[in-house]
Amino acid sequence: MTTVAAARRTASSTSSKGVAWARYGSRGLHVALLQKKLNERGARLAVDGIFGQKTLAAVKRYQQQRGLAVDGVVGPKTWGSLGVQASSNGGRVGGTSPSSPAPSGPGTRTTGYINGRPQSITVSPIGNGKYLRSDAAAAFNRMKADAARAGVNLSAVSGFRTMAEQTYLYNLYKSGRGNLAARPGYSNHQGGIAVDVSTGGSYSSSAYRWLAANGRRYGFVNDVRGEPWHWTYRG
Ligand SMILES: [Zn+2]
Known part of the structure; x- marks a missing residue:
């Protein structure tokens, strides 16, 4: 069953621990982290997760000040100088997915x-490079561990979304x-309290059935009709 491609995917996902590289056009949580780090060092950027002209200018200014190559690309050296470990393989660049692993x-x-x-x-983080608001994430991770013990895999396919990601969707x-x-x-995903769980879109999937029976105990409710995958943390 293990194909070369699958093996390579596994290898690259284990070797890519760290934050994805960022460059002009990148979007996601890693860009928001970058903007926050630059602001801590004197920039005045909106922390919106969108790597646009202003972020590019701030990155170049920072690289120049630090004696780094002024290329506007936030790879291992620039991330490192900001105190963040970058992924060894570049991670996903320019994508719209909030997939950058969180700093610990x-x-x-x-x-x-x-x-x-x-x-x-x-x-x-809640696995798969997805995130929830920290209280919801703790509840989800506890729920996921309990489901796993019951033989049910709760795999998050979407969690917290930045404004850029929600606008894209x-x-x-x-x-x-x-x-x-x-x-x-106006999406609960943007509040960090909604998670989409892999259900194959089916109310008869084991994930949906387990969540329907147990989700509420962890504070999660299925509150969008026709979306068995969408669960909102109500605490
Ligand atoms: Zn959803």
Whole structure:
């Protein structure tokens, strides 16, 4: 069953521990982390997870000040000088997925949106390079471990989303190419409390059935009709 491609994927995912590289056009949590780190060093960037012109200018300025190659690309040297371990293989660059592994520690501060209003939240990893608000992440990880003991795999396919990611998904939905996605600013994914679990889209999947029976004990409810995968943490 183990194909060469699968083996290579496994190898690269284990060797890519660390934050993805970032460059002009990159989006995601790793870019938000970059913006936060640059702000701690005097930049004044919006922490929106979008690597645009202003972030590029701030990166180049920082690289120049530190005597790094001024290429605007945040790879191992630039990440390292910001105190963050970069992935050895570059990670995903320029993608729209919030897939950068989190730095270790109590959580990463970022901007979430609740009912259209920005709010500072702390997110923590829940596996698969996904995140939830830290209290929801702790509940999810506990739930996932208990489900695993019952032989059920709760695999997160989406968790916390930055404004950039929600906007991307909303535009896909509007153009008829994506799943239903809430208006940017109004998704529980942006508050870090909604997680999409791999269910194959089926109410008869083992993941859905286990969650329907047990999710509430951990604070998770299935609150979007027609979406067996979407679970919201209500505490
Ligand atoms: Zn969802």
